[in-house]
Amino acid sequence: MSVDMSQFYQTFFDESFEGLDIMESGLLGLDVGAADAETINTVFRAAHSIKGGSATFGFTVVAEFTHLMETLLDEMRDGTRMVTEESVDYLLKSVDCLKELLTAVQNKADYNEDFVTEVKVGLERLLHGDEASSKSEADKMAESTGDVEGWLIDFKPADYLLKTGNDPVRLINELSLLGKIETTCDTDRLPFFSALEPELIYLSWHIKLEGNVSKEQINEVFEWIDDDADITLSCLSGEPEKSDSSAGQDESAVATVTPVEEPEEPEEPLTEKPASESVPVASVVEEAKKPKADSKAAASKKPAKDQSSIRVSIDKVDELINLVGELVITQSMLSQLGETVTKETIEKLQDGLGQLERNTRELQESVMRIRMLPISFAFQRFPRMVRDLSNQLGKEIELRLLGEQTELDKTVMEKIGDPLVHLVRNSVDHGIETPEEREANGKPRKGTVELNAFHQGGNIVIEITDDGKGIDKDVIFAKAVEKGVINANESLTDEQIFDLIFAPGFSTAAVVSGVSGRGVGMDVVKRNIRELGGNIEVKSEQGKGSTIIIRLPLTLAILDGQLIRVGDDTYIIPLISIIESLQVEKSQINSIGGQAELYKLRDEYLPVVRLYETFGLKPDSTDLSDGLIVIVEGEGGQAGLFVDDLLGQQQVVIKSLETNFRPVEGISGATILGDGTVALILDITGLINLSRQSSERAA
Amino acid sequence: MNEAAATQSADIDLGLNIDVEADQYLTFIMADEEYGVDILRVQEIRGWEHVTPVPNTPKYIKGVINLRGTIVPLVDLRERFGVESIPYGPTTVVIVLKVIGEDSERIMGIVVDAVADVYNIEDGKIKPAPDFGSVVSIEYVRGLASINEQMLIVLDIDKLLSSDELQAMSNS
Amino acid sequence: MAKILAVDDSASMRQMVSFTLKGAGHDVKEACDGVEALRVAQANTFDLVLTDINMPNMDGVSLIKELRALPAYKFIPMLTLTTESGAEKKMEGKRAGATGWIVKPFSPDQLLATIKKVLG
Numbered sequence: 001m002s003v004d005m006s007q008f009y010q011t012f013f014d015e016s017f018e019g020l021d022i023m024e025s026g027l028l029g030l031d032v033g034a035a036d037a038e039t040i041n042t043v044f045r046a047a048h049s050i051k052g053g054s055a056t057f058g059f060t061v062v063a064e065f066t067h068l069m070e071t072l073l074d075e076m077r078d079g080t081r082m083v084t085e086e087s088v089d090y091l092l093k094s095v096d097c098l099k100e101l102l103t104a105v106q107n108k109a110d111y112n113e114d115f116v117t118e119v120k121v122g123l124e125r126l127l128h129g130d131e132a133s134s135k136s137e138a139d140k141m142a143e144s145t146g147d148v149e150g151w152l153i154d155f156k157p158a159d160y161l162l163k164t165g166n167d168p169v170r171l172i173n174e175l176s177l178l179g180k181i182e183t184t185c186d187t188d189r190l191p192f193f194s195a196l197e198p199e200l201i202y203l204s205w206h207i208k209l210e211g212n213v214s215k216e217q218i219n220e221v222f223e224w225i226d227d228d229a230d231i232t233l234s235c236l237s238g239e240p241e242k243s244d245s246s247a248g249q250d251e252s253a254v255a256t257v258t259p260v261e262e263p264e265e266p267e268e269p270l271t272e273k274p275a276s277e278s279v280p281v282a283s284v285v286e287e288a289k290k291p292k293a294d295s296k297a298a299a300s301k302k303p304a305k306d307q308s309s310i311r312v313s314i315d316k317v318d319e320l321i322n323l324v325g326e327l328v329i330t331q332s333m334l335s336q337l338g339e340t341v342t343k344e345t346i347e348k349l350q351d352g353l354g355q356l357e358r359n360t361r362e363l364q365e366s367v368m369r370i371r372m373l374p375i376s377f378a379f380q381r382f383p384r385m386v387r388d389l390s391n392q393l394g395k396e397i398e399l400r401l402l403g404e405q406t407e408l409d410k411t412v413m414e415k416i417g418d419p420l421v422h423l424v425r426n427s428v429d430h431g432i433e434t435p436e437e438r439e440a441n442g443k444p445r446k447g448t449v450e451l452n453a454f455h456q457g458g459n460i461v462i463e464i465t466d467d468g469k470g471i472d473k474d475v476i477f478a479k480a481v482e483k484g485v486i487n488a489n490e491s492l493t494d495e496q497i498f499d500l501i502f503a504p505g506f507s508t509a510a511v512v513s514g515v516s517g518r519g520v521g522m523d524v525v526k527r528n529i530r531e532l533g534g535n536i537e538v539k540s541e542q543g544k545g546s547t548i549i550i551r552l553p554l555t556l557a558i559l560d561g562q563l564i565r566v567g568d569d570t571y572i573i574p575l576i577s578i579i580e581s582l583q584v585e586k587s588q589i590n591s592i593g594g595q596a597e598l599y600k601l602r603d604e605y606l607p608v609v610r611l612y613e614t615f616g617l618k619p620d621s622t623d624l625s626d627g628l629i630v631i632v633e634g635e636g637g638q639a640g641l642f643v644d645d646l647l648g649q650q651q652v653v654i655k656s657l658e659t660n661f662r663p664v665e666g667i668s669g670a671t672i673l674g675d676g677t678v679a680l681i682l683d684i685t686g687l688i689n690l691s692r693q694s695s696e697r698a699a
Numbered sequence: 700m701n702e703a704a705a706t707q708s709a710d711i712d713l714g715l716n717i718d719v720e721a722d723q724y725l726t727f728i729m730a731d732e733e734y735g736v737d738i739l740r741v742q743e744i745r746g747w748e749h750v751t752p753v754p755n756t757p758k759y760i761k762g763v764i765n766l767r768g769t770i771v772p773l774v775d776l777r778e779r780f781g782v783e784s785i786p787y788g789p790t791t792v793v794i795v796l797k798v799i800g801e802d803s804e805r806i807m808g809i810v811v812d813a814v815a816d817v818y819n820i821e822d823g824k825i826k827p828a829p830d831f832g833s834v835v836s837i838e839y840v841r842g843l844a845s846i847n848e849q850m851l852i853v854l855d856i857d858k859l860l861s862s863d864e865l866q867a868m869s870n871s
Numbered sequence: 872m873a874k875i876l877a878v879d880d881s882a883s884m885r886q887m888v889s890f891t892l893k894g895a896g897h898d899v900k901e902a903c904d905g906v907e908a909l910r911v912a913q914a915n916t917f918d919l920v921l922t923d924i925n926m927p928n929m930d931g932v933s934l935i936k937e938l939r940a941l942p943a944y945k946f947i948p949m950l951t952l953t954t955e956s957g958a959e960k961k962m963e964g965k966r967a968g969a970t971g972w973i974v975k976p977f978s979p980d981q982l983l984a985t986i987k988k989v990l991g
Binding site: 007008009011012015044045048049051052053055056057063162163164165166167169170173174199223224225227228 | 880881882883884886887890923925926927939945946947948949952954962965968969970971972975976977988989991
């Protein structure tokens with residue numbers, strides 16, 4: 001029977017990558033002076049698992065590599081090896097290497113052979129090359145004796161043999177498969193019936209086995225009970241050889257050997273099929289192609305493990321089930337009540353409805369929480385990253401992670417990963433000064449970068465704080481002028497100056513360092529955060545440090561919205577896009593070329609968007625002073641939306657317009673209001689664009 | 700019952716109902732013509748109710764409605780084919796259909812004058828249609844069938860409401 | 872055919888073992904560590920127990936010891952799944968009462984053959 005193993009690969013990869021993460025955080029957490037045994041054990045177990053799995057599924061290179069790591073860890077675990085900084089570093093490097101190997105295998109791509117060899121050599125050096133022998137099973141097979149006529153076997157099992165789950169009858173049956181046997185049973189040791197203990201064996205056997213059978217084959221049959229029986233073999237032609245001291249040789253038990261390494265065709269009495277059948281297992285999905293060329297292929301392929309599945313804690317699911325149960329009860333109570341409605345039952349009905357509302361709300365929150373994961377998943381890459389970066393830049397940095405258990409939506413977390421990396425890199429690269437600089441300024445040598453996450457209102461707030469040199473306002477200003485982002489004579493508040501760093505193409509690093517200034521830029525960070533419905537703010541004090549504050553909605557599916565009315569139609573503006581709302585002051589309206597209108601708000605002029613015009617609606621009034629202006633902010637800047645009225649604020653569930661329809665410019669989605677009708681959610685950026693286009697057209 | 704249905708009834712009485720030869724069609728009236736759509740595509744039939752208009756879309760996209768939590772667009776067939784609009788009344792009906800596109804399935808509704816009946820029509824009984832100048836242009840017509848000596852225009856719903864069409868429609 | 876309990880903290884190993892044995896007509900139940908295995912073993916009857924050694928919460932050797940103490944499992948064959956670097960582990964397993972062992976990595980065919988040997 002041939003089993004298609006490839007169906008188990010994905011689980012193996014998922015498990016292994018998780019295992020690698022565990023190894024990495026374990027290794028990072030190891031205190032070299034006083035290594036915690038439990039931590040070492042955990043790291044060891046992870047390596048052991050990966051090794052076992054990769055060997056089983058035929059990923060030999062991975063298995064061999066992991067074996068080295070495992071051996072090293074095993075020695076650390078049982079105390080025969082010291083946990084040193086060097087060995088931990090090497091192990092960390094090995095974890096990286098292994099990640100690359102696994103990714104390459106998973107994607108059937110190439111990997112950087114040089115890197116792998118380098119790390120392997122390093123590991124072997126650490127191990128003093130003592131692991132080489134355990135792999136070459138071939139040596140052990142040297143014991144193979146040649147053809148014999150047959151054997152005489154004296155088999156005297158220990159009396160407790162049955163208690164190990166072994167059965168002499170089975171063993172003798174096995175022998176019978178090797179050749180022709182004749183058995184005589186020796187009952188000498190049988191006591192009187194009254195003294196007989198039913199669970200013990202008092203019998204022994206003399207077995208004559210005829211055939212071309214090797215000693216190895218016989219040893220194999222008795223392999224497991226070596227210590228639990230007296231077994232004497234003599235060739236049918238010659239001298240007896242005791243085989244129970246063969247514990248060492250039995251390592252070569254045929255079940256272990258990966259057939260690929262077998263020099264000759266082994267006789268494998270255990271499997272009734274030729275060994276060649278198992279070869280495909282070992283050679284499958286081998287990273288056979290290992291060109292010396294660059295590792296770009298492997299590096300650029302991101303692991304395709306991006307989930308459409310999610311691990312949920314069982315408690316959350318149970319809670320959900322309970323809530324649904326309660327909902328069902330409430331609902332059936334209501335339908336019963338509904339059958340006979342009288343003045344008296346109305347109050348009960350209302351109570352019931354209130355309860356239903358509560359159930360539904362709680363259910364909704366519960367379901368949302370299922371998609372929530374602690375932010376530690378996003379934070380976990382930073383200790384390693386900061387450690388490596390600070391080493392690379394010759395800085396001393398302590399990373400503090402706070403609020404790791406703060407939960408946020410899985411998708412939001414995945415998308416916030418890259419922006420966070422960029423920001424932390426910035427702090428390390430441009431924020432924290434070198435130890436010498438710091439000392440010269442009366443600061444401690446070690447700089448601190450702190451990541452803090454917490455819930456505030458309906459949002460999650462992530463703060464990245466460093467105690468570095470802060471942002472130099474003048475430098476920013478000058479750069480902005482140089483890049484033509486602003487005019488030299490503009491007067492900006494501190495806040496506005498700091499905001500400039502998010503302008504596209506803006507990079508103040510004198511040298512675009514390989515570390516952070518890849519031109520990817522803060523503008524992309526801001527855009528990513530915007531796309532998630534969040535915002536980003538910078539606070540800084542020169543010489544003291546900077547703090548970047550990111551605010552994100554807890555989930556992508558829910559939005560805090562402001563309902564507005566234009567004529568008979570209700571629309572929703574995401575609260576996060578609203579700056580303020582005000583009554584129109586006619587005097588503040590200026591018009592350009594008779595078409596475009598601008599509203600003067602304090603020192604700035606903002607375009608006015610007459611929503612009814614852009615959307616072709618019928619408003620209460622076209623006179624601006626009859627309605628309200630809502631100042632909103634989008635990608636391209638701010639604008640003033642003219643609406644008839646502001647209705648309430650509420651949390652709305654975002655429904656897609658595109659599922660059954662198509663994207664509409666100016667609209668980001670839809671929601672269902674309490675009365676069951678659909679209200680559209682405005683996309684501020686798109687709306688501002690639309691309005692600009694139409695006024696250009698009109699001009 | 701019409702002739703086609705009568706011949707099928709034998710199979711149905713046997714409780715087999717797995718007749719591969721005939722399909723069931725829901726028929727409706729629009730501008731005095733009778734049209735049919737494959738019943739397997741019909742998700743439900745609703746009365747006309749409040750619709751939320753979507754800005755910057757063609758007139759025949761009346762807007763979107765809430766169908767048990769899903770946002771579904773409504774297409775007014777009269778307006779789509781340039782027939783004079785009639786005010787919506789008590790017989791005005793929305794047929795919610797499952798539209799199968801290249802790589803997606805959508806739910807959309809069409810607003811029609813009234814729903815007629817459900818008929819069994821054998822595949823062979825649907826004849827290719829000549830371009831006879833019907834309201835609905837020929838590319839959306841699968842063929843013609845005859846029910847009680849009345850002509851039934853069998854529609855290709857997927858073509859009629861495909862996303863390409865929607866895109867094209869919206870750009871006009 | 873036989874009722875088998877497969878214990879391993881690696882999901883991919885469990886899946887492979889389960890699939891292979893079920894394919895041969897056996898009835899398989901899984902557990903991810905010694906604690907769960909003990910529970911499942913007591914709630915059911917098995918003809919054979921296959922267990923990994925290195926597992927969290929309760930390792931394979933301890934599991935075998937515990938199982939052997941149960942009357943229902945006094946004579947039931949129990950095999951440990953071990954890697955070749957764990958020679959002492961094999962002996963430890965045996966001392967705890969294991970019937971024998973299967974060395975990892977093993978192919979599905981090897982697994983089936985060994986099972987056959989032990990189930991008779």
